[in-house]
Amino acid sequence: MVTGLGLYLLYQTALQGQKTRLSQTAKTQALLLESMYDTIKNPEIIENTVAQASKEQDNSQTATVDICKLLGNQIILINDRTEFSKKTIVPLSSNLAQAMHKALQGYSGITFALDHRGIKVLAAYEPVEYLHWGVVAKVDLAELRAPYIQTGIYTLLWASVLNGLGGLFLWRLCHPMAKELQQEKTIRQDLENRIAKHTDELAQINQQFHQEITERQRLEEVREREIDLLARIMETSPVGILMVNPNGDIVIASEQAEKMLGLLKTEQGYQMPPWRVSDEAGNLINDQKHLCKQVMEGRQSIYDVREMIEFADGSHILVSINGSPVFDETTRLEGVVFTVEDITERFQVETALLHSETQFRAIFEQASVGIGIVALSGQFIRVNQRYCELTGYSEAELQEKTYQDILHPEDFNPNTDTPDMNNFSVEKRYIRKDNSIIWIHLSGSIVKDQNGQPMYIVGVVEDITERKQAITALKESEERYRRIIETTAEGVWSIDLNNRTTFVNQRMAQMLGYTVEEMLGRSILEFTDTEDQVMTLQKLAPHQQEITESHDLKFLCKDGKSIWTMISTNSIFDAEGNYAGALGMLTDITERKQTEKALQQANIQLIEWNRKLQQRNQEILLLNQISDFLQACLSVEEAYQVIGELLPTLFTGYQGAVFIINETSNLVEAVATWGEDLHSKTLFTADECWALRRGKIHWVHEQSHLRCQHVHHNVSTAYNQSLCVPMMAQGKAIGLLYLCYDQCEPISPTKQQLAQTVAEHLSLALANLNLRETLQAQSIIDPLTNLYNRRYMEEALKREINLAKRKRHPVGIMMLDVDHFRQFNATFGHEGGNCVLKAVGSFLSRHIRSGDIACRYGGEEFLLILPEASLEISLQRAEQIRQGLKQMQVSYGEQLLSQITVSIGLACFPDHGKTIEELIKSADFALYQAKNAGRDRVVRYTVDL
Structure with a gap:
């Protein structure tokens, strides 16, 4: 019993030591796999590396470490030495491989259980967190218990032999030595006690010796397998692996690390070349052992530290470094394992791809032309901001429409509007969201897949409305x-x-x-x-x-x-x-x-004729000059100034004037005069001039002739002549050229012809200028409300913001929306709704300052620009406008419309935005809050909104 108790205590002590060693082995293997994952980031490569290293191990060695993973409802043994198709597979529901099951569930510990072979083992298990694998370090209980069972058997046998020898000796002496029986018994008992004692000591020594030998052999086998596995990993790993001792010296380096870093292996260790190390920002790092110190001082791993290494020949590489500390059984730091990966090419590719993608996005979004990606069915997939501006729709609205939905029906051509051509370029008309028409130039190209099948269409749209006009x-x-x-x-x-x-x-x-x-x-x-x-x-x-x-x-x-x-x-x-x-x-x-x-002999006549010819030529040149100046004028008022300056040179010795007919009042008003006395009114009706009434030139050279009513009658007309030439444009009189001559000789036909020619040039030039101003006004005025349109608003707001930046004064902006406008359209139709918009536009035109700018933003929305108006002044003006519109009565036909209320959002430059987009967005957001708050109110933009 004493021997058995001793053997049991020795067995329990050895068992506890075995548990500690198995637990440390499992943790070391799990830490090694996690370090490999931090470096390689590819579970498949790690699995192949572990499997290959396991295949090349000595098959005579007993496996003590199992690496496993979960595949569906089965546990796969990764480091099995067989092919994948023959790898050990254990069902998840089986009672076998319980330690593997617990490791895969994320638990760590040590237990007695059956392994995948059905053999009862002592197994320590650890999870590999990032890979979702498990590591099991095990030892067969039969092998662990065998030395102690063998020693017990030997001890029992030895005791049995001693007992037999003693019985035999007693039997021989019993008869002749009965007297000494008690002494012999005592001696035998003492001898047995001593033999038992020595037997116990011998058994204990034998047990300890056998245990130490077995444990040493097992540790040597585990160490050799771990070293062999580490060597295989270092040889096959695509990244460099380094082992650094606590002094920062490299003690182990993989072949990949030596090539990458240019390490020179000597008898004393590894020698680092004279390189320069800097961080990712380009800052020079003088201490090349800083990462080793960082890991050892923090006793924690580091991940993806990027540094630039410059070699002596001028070449350089960018590397990604991961480091993990290594501890012994007593948690004493033994060194640091580093993995180094050359990411120079990957970084360059990533940078190039990022730059390319950034350029593409910038070009797509900031292009001055509209760009759209359209499906083969015509459905919009993606459009840029300029495309939205051209069509008036948002990107989300366009994605719900097709290309044919916004195309003018008369411009649809099946030959060019279906994806039958690889490239096409056409001019078409778009119907914008506000139903206005714009001309566009469309250049399209079909994008195909690798098999040449069309996938979608990329179109570039340019606004050519102005060019068409x-x-x-x-x-x-x-x-x-x-x-x-x-x-x-x-x-x-x-x-x-x-x-x-x-x-x-x-x-x-x-x-x-x-x-x-x-x-x-x-x-x-x-x-x-x-x-x-x-x-x-x-x-x-x-x-x-x-x-x-x-x-x-x-x-x-x-x-x-x-x-x-x-x-x-x-x-x-x-x-x-x-x-x-x-x-x-x-x-x-x-x-x-x-x-x-x-008349060659008539020298005087010839000289006079030459003079007239020169005068005529001069008049033609002057007329050409006048025409050139008039064509260069930008406005009618500028043309009036040119006429007043240049016509006197053409009609030397004449007084004169140019009159223009005001179509509204039918009054004729002088816009340019020359000479001391016109002998004519400067403002009269068209009926007071015979030339305008008849549409023909009217010359008065004698008192008996009919004189126009606008010519003064209280002067002597003996030598007073007048010439009225109507200025006609497209069969309609637009003005009058009036000449007065105080000399006795009549106004010559040539001069009259010149006057008529001048009148024709003037009428043509002024008509062109009026037409140009009309067209310009139409391009910036909303025809329904007579307010500025959105295009002019953007230009005006940009101008006012630039002026405000220079002069450092605020600019108020007011976004106004008619409440319940759809009810007007539903009740009275679009004409009734247009009547409301006209009334609002008329009200705004009458009730804003001369420097304010009122625009129709779109639909029932209006926008007011208030230069030099602070937020408080803008708020006051907005409230006045809201109250004024609310009190306004609007009639449609004979029916009085319901009360008009508006919601107003306010914003101010520069507090609420420093660009046009930011300012309008702030005002629009304030308007949205006014609508949500119940309408018929003014809300100013704040950051809290």
Whole structure:
């Protein structure tokens, strides 16, 4: 019993030591796997590495560490030495491999259980957290108990032998030595006690010795397997692995680490090359052992520390470093395990991809043209902000529509609006959200997959509405000028740089007796005598140097006769400034030439004729100058100033004025005057002028002639002449050119013709300016409310914000929305709703300051810009407008509409936004709060909203 008790105590002590060693082994293996995961980040690579290392181990060794994972309802033994298809698989519901089951559930501990082979073992189990694996370190109970059972058997046998020997000795001495029986018994008892004592001591020594040998062998096997597994991992790992002792010296390095870091292995250890280390921000790190110190001082792992290593040859790499401390059984720090991964190429690729994606997003969102991605069915997938601005819809609204929904019905073409073409470019019309029409230029391309099958369409949309309007206006202007040229009394002739005819008007063709088609394409020399061709070329040569001159040239008519013409030419240059031809204004001066020839001897008449010709030429030049200035004017008022400055030079010695008819009041008002006394009213009705009433030129040169009522009658008219020339545009009088002459000689027909020509030029120029101003007003005025539209609002708000930044004053912005506007439309129809919008627009126009800007933002929303208005002033003005609109009565037909209330949101620059978008967004958000609060109120934007 004593021997058995001793053996039992020894067994329990050995069992407790075995538990400690198994627990430490399981924790070490779990820590090693977690360190590998921190470095590689790929469970599959780690599994293959562990499996490969297990295959190459010595099969004679007894496996003491099992690494397992959960696959569905089965437990897979990862480090099994068989192929995957033959790996040990244990059902989750089985009573076998209980330690593996607990490890996979996230528990750690030690237990007696059956392993996957059905053998009862002592097993320590640990979970591998990041991989969701389990590690089991085990030892067979049969092997653990065998030495103690064997020792017990030996002891029992030895005791039995001693007992037999003693019995035999007693039997031999019993008869002759009965007397000494008691002594012998005592001696035998003492001997037995001593033998038992020595037997116990021997058994204990034998047990301890056998236990130490067995444990040492087992530890050596575990250590060899761990070292072999670590070596395999270090050889096959794609990252560098380093083991650093507490002094910061490298004691173990994988081959990958040596290559990557340029480590030189010597007899004393590893020698680090002369590199420069800096952090990710580029700051130089002088202490190369700082990471080792950080791990050892904190006694915690570090993850993904990025550093730049620059070698002596100038090359550099970016590395990701992970480190974990290593402890012995007594938790004493033995060193640090580092993994180093070269992430230079990955970082460059990630940076390039991030930069590329950022550029693409910026280009897509900030493009000045609309970009849309459309499905093959026409459904919008994604659009940028500019596309939303062009159509008036938000991106969410467009994603619920198709391309055909916003396309003008007349512009739908199945040949171009279906995905049958790879690329297309067309001009079409879009119907915006507010039902307005815009012209767009659409360039599309079909994106295909790897098999060449269409996936979606990418379209680029550019707003060409203004260009279309400009083309229409240009065509109209060209048509007007063509009509002028065709109806002018002078011939117009255009030639190219080879002197070939590119254009002649009907008058020019009639002068030579040809048709226009017969003259086109022929050289100008074909219409001159042979002896005159050299002179003609000489007179055309200066135009190539941009010299404008007038010449008299003789041309041959189709019937063989010749005519003399006075030609005033201007050079034509192309877009690059190269001479491209000339344009000439030709006047038939055949009669003049004949008269000159007949009156060559009359020197006085010839001088007078030359003077008149020079005057006429000067008048034409002045008229051209006036026309140039008028065409360059930007407004009608500027044109009036030009007329007042230049017309006196054309009518020297005359008093005069230019009058304009006000269509509203039918009054004729002087806009430009010259001379000392006009002898005429400056404001009168159109009925007071015979020229305006008859639509013809009216000249008064004698007292008996009918004098216009606007001409003063209380002056002497003996030498007072007046000439009224109506200014006509498109068959309608728009003004009057009035001339007064105090000399006795009558106003010559030439001067009258000049006056009529001037009137025609003035009427044409002023009509064009009026048309231009009308078109400009239409482009910025909302036709329904007569307020500025949203386009003008954005320009005005941008201008006011820039001015406010320079002068450091606030700008108020008021977002106004008509409450329950849909009820007006539902009750009275769209006309009734339009009546409400007109009334609100009229009210705003009458009740804002002269510097304020009222705009229709869209639908029933209005926006007011209040320059130099603080938030308090804006709030006061908003409340006045709200109360005023509420008291306003609006009638539709004979029916009085219900009371109009509005909700108003206020914001102020710069407190609520420093850009147009931020400011409008703040006001719109305040308006939204006013609507939610019950409508008919003013809410100003605050950060709390």
